[in-house]
Amino acid sequence: MSAKQTYNTITPLFSVEVIEKRVSEIGKTISDDFAMLTDESPILLIVVLKGAFMFAADLLRTITIPCGIDFIHASSYGSEKTSSGSVSIKHNLAITDRHILLVEDIIDTGLTIQQISAELLAMKPASLGICTLLDKPDARKHPVAITYTGFVVPNAFIVGYGIDYNERFRELPSLGVLNS
Ligand code: IMP
Ligand code: MG
Numbered sequence: 001m002s003a004k005q006t007y008n009t010i011t012p013l014f015s016v017e018v019i020e021k022r023v024s025e026i027g028k029t030i031s032d033d034f035a036m037l038t039d040e041s042p043i044l045l046i047v048v049l050k051g052a053f054m055f056a057a058d059l060l061r062t063i064t065i066p067c068g069i070d071f072i073h074a075s076s077y078g079s080e081k082t083s084s085g086s087v088s089i090k091h092n093l094a095i096t097d098r099h100i101l102l103v104e105d106i107i108d109t110g111l112t113i114q115q116i117s118a119e120l121l122a123m124k125p126a127s128l129g130i131c132t133l134l135d136k137p138d139a140r141k142h143p144v145a146i147t148y149t150g151f152v153v154p155n156a157f158i159v160g161y162g163i164d165y166n167e168r169f170r171e172l173p174s175l176g177v178l179n180s
Contacts, residue, residue, distance in 0.1 A: 009178060010160070010169070010178055011179060014151060014174060019175065023058045027061075028062065028064075030043070030148065031064045031065050035065060042067050043066070043068070043100075043101055044101070045070070047072070048073075049071050050073075051162055052103050052104050054161050072093065074112050089115060089119055102128065102130045104130065106132065107136065108136050111141065131147060131148040132150065136155055137152060158175055161175050165178050
């Protein structure tokens with residue numbers, strides 16, 4: 001299959017310009033909300049790998065207050081397009097008394113972020129917020145309190161801007177729906 005045919009399977013959803021504008025709005029809101037933090041105790045973004053890496057890199061550049069960054073790896077077992085019942089979480093974090101903002105690509109059933117939140121809350125951070133690029137509320141099975149949302153999206157399979165299907169399409173600079 002040629003590259004052109006491959007990309008014909010994706011219906012555009014959010015353009016580069018729309019994403020850029022929304023990400024900078026979120027960055028400004030976060031900067032305002034955490035303006036009281038000091039250089040000695042900055043906010044710590046914890047990026048959920050791999051899907052959120054591109055969003056987090058752009059978001060970090062729009063935040064205008066002191067800000068640390070660290071990473072957590074989460075993957076769900078099961079079939080390729082649906083979330084399964086168990087999540088593998090790998091990290092090496094020290095977050096006690098830190099203000100944490102989890103940065104996620106998509107909140108679908110809510111299982112992944114619920115399990116990550118529970119694990120991090122057990123480490124007693126000063127606060128724990130959740131920032132997701134995409135929210136699919138119609139797919140929710142596990143309730144999640146989201147602090148910052150980029151876009152609310154329908155219950156479709158989305159790729160691009162770091163988000164993959166079977167490790168493909170992460171390189172696309174915009175977001176689209178993968179046609180089945
Ligand atoms: P949840 O645990 O069901 O909320 O699923 C969250 C994770 O599943 C996300 O972080 C993504 O890695 C993956 N996921 C859910 N929906 C999509 C999608 O539409 N495209 C690509 N990955 C998705
Ligand atoms: Mg993910």
